[in-house]
Amino acid sequence: MELGLIAVGAGLAVGLSAAATGYAQARIGAAAMGAVAEKPELIGRAILLVAIPETLVILGFAVAAMIILLLGGQ
Amino acid sequence: MLVPLAQVEVIGLRARLDDALAVLQSLRVAEVVTMVERAEPPDDLADLARRVDAVCSASPDRPTDGTTLDDEALRAVLERLEPQVAALLAQQEGLRVEIETLPRYIEALEALLPLVPELARLEDRHLADLGLATVALVLDDPDGRVVAELSSQLKHLLGRLHLMVTSIGEDAGPVGCLLVFRRADISDVKALLGSERIANVGVPDAYTGRSLHSTVEAMRERRAALPAEQEALQRGLVETIAPVLGTLRATTAALTARAERAEAGQHADVSARTFVLRLWVPVAQTAMVEQELRKQLGAAVAVARLAGGGSSDDPPVLLRNRPGWQPFQRLVGFLSWPTPGGVDPTRFMAVGLPLFFGVMVGDVVYGAALLAISWVLRRRWADNDTVSELGRVLTLGGWWAVAFGILFGEALGDLGHTLGLPAVWFYRGGPEALEPLLLFALAIGSAHIVLGLLLGLWTAARGRRGRQVAEKSGSLLVLAGLFGLTGVTVAWLPAAMLTPAVGAVVVGIVVASASQGALGLLLGPLEVLGMIGNILSYLRLAAVGLASVYLAHVANQLAVVGPLLLGIVVASFFHALNLALAAFSPMIQALRLHYVEFFGEFHDGGGRLFSPLGRDVINRAVEPGPPAAQLTRTTPEPLRAGSAT
Known part of the structure; x- marks a missing residue:
C-alpha cells in the first residue's frame, strides 16, 4: 500500500481520537474545575476525571502504531 | 502501611x-x-483564642514568654487592645489605599499642567473674583466614552460657557480633566458629575480650594511623606502589642488546648x-x-x-x-485515603510513580537537569513542605530518567545517539524502536495490573468478601490465559499450551461473570474488557516518551538549519520547552496510571484520617x-x- 496513505491513516487514528479526547476533557475539565472552586479537596478526583478520556487518544495511538507496524513493513 | x-x-x-x-x-x-452528640455548643474558648490570634497577627512573630493569663485578665487585655489595634489597622488600610491611588491622581493631573499653565496657577479666591469656578477630576475612562459623554452633557447644560481640558490617559490609565465654568453653574455641574454615567474618582477633599498647580505640589509632598507615616504607624502597632505579645501567644496556645479538650469532652x-x-x-x-x-x-x-x-x-x-515516602503518601490522600482493612498504596506508588516517569522521560541530560531543579527546589524551599516534597518526587524521577536515558542511549534526544552515546538496550528514536517500546509498555502495564489484582484479591480475601474474591480470581485467570495465548502466538510457549490458555480465559470469564450476580452475563465480559483497556492504557508510557524524543529531535534539527548562534538559541528554547513538558506531562500521566488503572483494582478509598487529641496543639509549646x-x-x-x- 502506498506509504502516504498509511501515514494519513495513522495520522487520522491519532488526530481524531485526540480531538475526541480534547472535546471530552474540555467538558469534564470545566465541570471539574467548578467543583474544585467549591471544594478544593476534590482536586485529586478532578485530575482523575479529567485524565479518564485520555485513554481514547492512547487507543488511537495504539491503532496508529498497528497501522504503521503491520502495513508499513509490507 | x-x-x-x-x-x-x-x-x-x-x-x-x-x-x-x-x-x-x-x-x-x-x-x-x-x-x-451533645446539643449544647462548646464554650467560647475557641472564639477567645481567635480574638487573641487576631490581635497577635497584627504584629511580627515573637516566641511565647511562658506567662499565661486567666480568662478574666485576658478579656480585660483584649478589651483594652482591640479598639486600639482596630483603629491602627484602619489607619494602616487608609494609608495603603492612599499609597495605591495617589500616584494615579498625580499622573492624571500632572498631564494637565502644561495644557493650561495660567489656569493651573489660579486658586479658588482668584477664580471667585473672576466669577468662575473650576473642578479638577480624575476619570476612569479606559475606552474614551466617559470624556465624550461628559463633554456632550456639559454642552447641553452650559452651552459654550465652559472650558473642558483633558489629558490623554496611557494604557487605559486615568484621565485628568479640568472644568472651568461660571460660578453660578456650580450646583448644576456638581449634580452632573454625581450622575452614574460620569465615572470619576474626584480629588480628595484635602486638596479642594487650591489651584491645580498647588494641588499637584501638595500631592507630591504627600506621596513623599507616606512611607515614613506608614513606618511610624507600624511602629505604633508593634509598640501597642509588643508588651503583651509573648503572654498572648502563650495564652492562645493554652486556650487552644483547653478548647480542644472542651470539644472532646462533648x-x-x-x-x-x-x-x-x-x-x-x-x-x-x-x-x-x-x-x-x-x-x-x-x-x-x-x-x-x-x-x-x-x-x-x-x-x-x-x-x-x-x-522518604511522605510525598507519595500525600499523593494517595490527594485522591482519597484507604479504608480500614484496605491496603495503603503508598509504597507501591513510591516505586511505580518515579519509574513510570523515568520510562517516559528517558534522557540522560533531561534527567540530570531535573535532578538539578529538584535539588534547587529542596534546598531553596526547605521549609515549604509542598515544594520540598515535589522536589523529592522529581529527584527519584530524575534518577530513573537518567537510568532509562542510558538504556535508550538518549541525551538531549538524538544528540547523544548522533555523538556516539551507545544504547544499552535500544534507541527509541529509530524506526525499529516502536515495537519493543510498545511491548515494554504493555509488559509494565500487565505487571502493574496483575499486582493491583493480587492486592485486590488479598484485600477481598482478608475481608471475606466472596464476590470480590471471585471477580479478582476470574480476572487473573483471564489475564493468565491471555498471556498464555500471546506466548503461543509468538512461539515463546509450546503449542500444547493453547488449550490450557483458552480454558483459563473461558473459566476466568465465567467466574468473573458469575461474581456479578444477575447482570453477570453483561457486566462480566465488560469487566474483562475494561481490564484489557487498562493494560492498553499503559501504552501512554511509550506515546509520551516518543513525543519527547521527537520534540528533542526537532530542536536538534532546527539548530543546524540556520547560523550556529541562532541555531543554539532556537535549540535551547525547544529543549527548555521539552524539559518543562517532561517535568509536567509524564508526572500527570504516571499519576493517572496509578489513580485510574492501578488503584481501580484494589483501592476502595473514602477513609478518614486518624486525628489524635493534641494534634492541634503540637508545636504550641504548651503543656495541657x-x-x-x-x-x-x-x-x-x-x-x-x-x-x-
Missing part, C-alpha cells in the same frame, strides 16, 4: 474528665470516639458522677496509654481495651510510612493541664501518632 487501631474505654470520676483529656492530649496518640458519655470516654489508639500504644492514665490519675479512672478492637460507624485510618491560669510552658511530649498529615 496501615497501623492497626484498637478501641480503648476510659471510665472515671466526672470531676477528672478534663485531667484525663489533658493526659491524652499530651500523649497525642488517642482519638476520641463520639459516644454522645463526645464523652457523662452521668452525674462518672464519665465514659471511648478512644481509638494504635494497638502498639494501648499499653502505654493505659499505663500513663493510671500513673497520672491513679484510681480515679479505669482503663480497658475493648475486645475485638471495638466498633464504630466511622473508624479512622492511620498511615505510617518511611519519611488544669484549666485557666495554671497553664505554663513546657517542652512538648515526644510521643507522636505518626499520622499522615
Whole structure:
C-alpha cells in the first residue's frame, strides 16, 4: 500500500481520537474545575476525571502504531 | 502501611474528665470516639483564642514568654487592645489605599499642567473674583466614552460657557480633566458629575480650594511623606502589642488546648458522677496509654481495651510510612485515603510513580537537569513542605530518567545517539524502536495490573468478601490465559499450551461473570474488557516518551538549519520547552496510571484520617493541664501518632 496513505491513516487514528479526547476533557475539565472552586479537596478526583478520556487518544495511538507496524513493513 | 487501631474505654470520676483529656492530649496518640452528640455548643474558648490570634497577627512573630493569663485578665487585655489595634489597622488600610491611588491622581493631573499653565496657577479666591469656578477630576475612562459623554452633557447644560481640558490617559490609565465654568453653574455641574454615567474618582477633599498647580505640589509632598507615616504607624502597632505579645501567644496556645479538650469532652458519655470516654489508639500504644492514665490519675479512672478492637460507624485510618515516602503518601490522600482493612498504596506508588516517569522521560541530560531543579527546589524551599516534597518526587524521577536515558542511549534526544552515546538496550528514536517500546509498555502495564489484582484479591480475601474474591480470581485467570495465548502466538510457549490458555480465559470469564450476580452475563465480559483497556492504557508510557524524543529531535534539527548562534538559541528554547513538558506531562500521566488503572483494582478509598487529641496543639509549646491560669510552658511530649498529615 502506498506509504502516504498509511501515514494519513495513522495520522487520522491519532488526530481524531485526540480531538475526541480534547472535546471530552474540555467538558469534564470545566465541570471539574467548578467543583474544585467549591471544594478544593476534590482536586485529586478532578485530575482523575479529567485524565479518564485520555485513554481514547492512547487507543488511537495504539491503532496508529498497528497501522504503521503491520502495513508499513509490507 | 496501615497501623492497626484498637478501641480503648476510659471510665472515671466526672470531676477528672478534663485531667484525663489533658493526659491524652499530651500523649497525642488517642482519638476520641463520639459516644454522645451533645446539643449544647462548646464554650467560647475557641472564639477567645481567635480574638487573641487576631490581635497577635497584627504584629511580627515573637516566641511565647511562658506567662499565661486567666480568662478574666485576658478579656480585660483584649478589651483594652482591640479598639486600639482596630483603629491602627484602619489607619494602616487608609494609608495603603492612599499609597495605591495617589500616584494615579498625580499622573492624571500632572498631564494637565502644561495644557493650561495660567489656569493651573489660579486658586479658588482668584477664580471667585473672576466669577468662575473650576473642578479638577480624575476619570476612569479606559475606552474614551466617559470624556465624550461628559463633554456632550456639559454642552447641553452650559452651552459654550465652559472650558473642558483633558489629558490623554496611557494604557487605559486615568484621565485628568479640568472644568472651568461660571460660578453660578456650580450646583448644576456638581449634580452632573454625581450622575452614574460620569465615572470619576474626584480629588480628595484635602486638596479642594487650591489651584491645580498647588494641588499637584501638595500631592507630591504627600506621596513623599507616606512611607515614613506608614513606618511610624507600624511602629505604633508593634509598640501597642509588643508588651503583651509573648503572654498572648502563650495564652492562645493554652486556650487552644483547653478548647480542644472542651470539644472532646462533648463526645464523652457523662452521668452525674462518672464519665465514659471511648478512644481509638494504635494497638502498639494501648499499653502505654493505659499505663500513663493510671500513673497520672491513679484510681480515679479505669482503663480497658475493648475486645475485638471495638466498633464504630466511622473508624479512622492511620498511615505510617518511611519519611522518604511522605510525598507519595500525600499523593494517595490527594485522591482519597484507604479504608480500614484496605491496603495503603503508598509504597507501591513510591516505586511505580518515579519509574513510570523515568520510562517516559528517558534522557540522560533531561534527567540530570531535573535532578538539578529538584535539588534547587529542596534546598531553596526547605521549609515549604509542598515544594520540598515535589522536589523529592522529581529527584527519584530524575534518577530513573537518567537510568532509562542510558538504556535508550538518549541525551538531549538524538544528540547523544548522533555523538556516539551507545544504547544499552535500544534507541527509541529509530524506526525499529516502536515495537519493543510498545511491548515494554504493555509488559509494565500487565505487571502493574496483575499486582493491583493480587492486592485486590488479598484485600477481598482478608475481608471475606466472596464476590470480590471471585471477580479478582476470574480476572487473573483471564489475564493468565491471555498471556498464555500471546506466548503461543509468538512461539515463546509450546503449542500444547493453547488449550490450557483458552480454558483459563473461558473459566476466568465465567467466574468473573458469575461474581456479578444477575447482570453477570453483561457486566462480566465488560469487566474483562475494561481490564484489557487498562493494560492498553499503559501504552501512554511509550506515546509520551516518543513525543519527547521527537520534540528533542526537532530542536536538534532546527539548530543546524540556520547560523550556529541562532541555531543554539532556537535549540535551547525547544529543549527548555521539552524539559518543562517532561517535568509536567509524564508526572500527570504516571499519576493517572496509578489513580485510574492501578488503584481501580484494589483501592476502595473514602477513609478518614486518624486525628489524635493534641494534634492541634503540637508545636504550641504548651503543656495541657488544669484549666485557666495554671497553664505554663513546657517542652512538648515526644510521643507522636505518626499520622499522615
